[in-house]
């Protein structure tokens with residue numbers, strides 16, 4: 142089986158990695174780059190725990206081959222903090238007690254961030270639609286939705 | 301990865317420089333290679349051991365594969381590798397082909413739709429494919445690059461069975477094109493899943509209707525049903541009722557009943573056949589009502 146030398150921009154830095162054809166981007170991030178904030182919940186595109194940003198859009202990293210990421214710009218949950226400072230959605234999830242086991246949280250953070258980037262003032266329906274692909278087995282979602290709403294308000298106050 | 305799901309089996313990822321090279325490779329490796337697009341069907345099928353290809357042939361980067369072009373005379377051309385999100389968000393598609401945007405938005409989740417493509421959905425030929433119905437009622441035609449050069453394939457004769465199409469080894473769909481929709485048209489897609497958002501359909505009903513002087517009723521309807529037959533099912537008997545008889549509530553009822561009687565769904569994990577049939581009647585009736593209210 143062939144391997145490929147690829148270069149990715151990840152959380153601001155550059156990485157060169159050698160990956161076999163059949164390695165998922167999820168496996169590469171966790172096993173080659175130790176970015177274990179990216180979670181493997183199903184490896185089937187269903188749960189969203191592996192969601193990362195790829196070239197400015199959220200994708201299920203289990204549904205992407207690592208080799209496809211050659212030249213791409215990636216952001217994982219590890220890349221959301223700036224100089225140790227949490228972003229608005231991270232703060233809001235803590236404030237609203239929207240984290241229990243935390244397994245879904247990195248994916249929720251990426252999806253919610255992507256939503257607020259493309260639509261800074263989403264309705265509750267739009268928030269729910271944007272998070273359809275992020276399953277949470279603990280919280281029952283209400284607090285997560287409330288947290289995203291709170292982050293929207295925080296952004297408005299900052300602006 | 302040693303969890304409940306095994307990792308992907310071994311294969312080689314091939315990235316040809318041209319369409320000609322890609323088609324040639326696919327012909328040379330018949331039965332052990334396939335075009336690789338969003339991978340949302342391929343990765344699942346390979347990992348679960350249903351597909352055992354030795355080569356996945358990247359085609360997303362090839363010429364014209366991600367462009368969208370609208371021409372007020374010729375209609376719409378969507379490059380095959382355009383993601384469902386890019387289809388759903390395109391201003392010309394929202395304006396002139398909203399039914400297609402609606403269908404694309406009904407698939408899975410936002411993240412998945414950044415990878416999944418409409419053309420991949422069609423080529424995968426699942427009777428549950430959510431974008432197939434809209435593509436069919438809007439008159440979609442595929443542009444195909446094969447070993448013998450370029451040709452077109454209309455969707456009306458494209459599907460042969462579950463996962464089976466008229467595509468041959470070496471064939472790569474490069475785009476899907478749609479004519480300008482008929483004047484005064486309206487359309488509706490109703491998807492019934494086990495939950496409100498994101499599940500595969502138990503039943504999917506696509507209806508398109510428009511005024512047409514050539515029919516007795518003065519209107520023509522196209523109806524395609526998902527998940528009720530081995531291929532996307534054209535409800536021809538229901539379409540005939542609506543073309544022949546002056547449209548009234550009774551005639552809409554009769555057409556919905558004809559759609560139910562015409563389809564032969566199966567029992568599976570998502571639903572019983574009986575429930576599917578009843579839902580075909582009710583949802584066809586509902587979709588017809590919405591479309592009729594808009595076009596009458």
Ligand SMILES: Cc1cc2nc3c(=O)[nH]c(=O)nc-3n(C[C@@H](O)[C@@H](O)[C@H](O)COP(=O)(O)OP(=O)(O)OC[C@H]3O[C@@H](n4cnc5c(N)ncnc54)[C@H](O)[C@@H]3O)c2cc1C
Nearest residue numbers: 186337338339340341342408416417420421423429430473
């Ligand atoms: C979690 C999950 C949820 C889903 N939910 C839905 C849903 O709600 N509704 C729905 O309709 N679908 C659903 N799907 C399936 C849907 O994502 C796919 O059908 C998708 O649209 C296929 O497009 P792709 O680009 O990913 O194709 P790929 O997986 O890359 O390819 C699919 C097949 O088509 C062939 N093919 C692809 N492109 C071409 C081409 N250009 N020329 C020739 N052959 C080609 C491939 O060789 C392969 O055999 C879901 C999938 C997952 C993983």
Ligand code: FES
Nearest residue numbers: 182183184189203
């Ligand atoms: S691990 Fe990728 S969606 Fe579940």
Ligand code: FES
Nearest residue numbers: 242245277278279
């Ligand atoms: S907090 Fe446990 S899965 Fe969401």
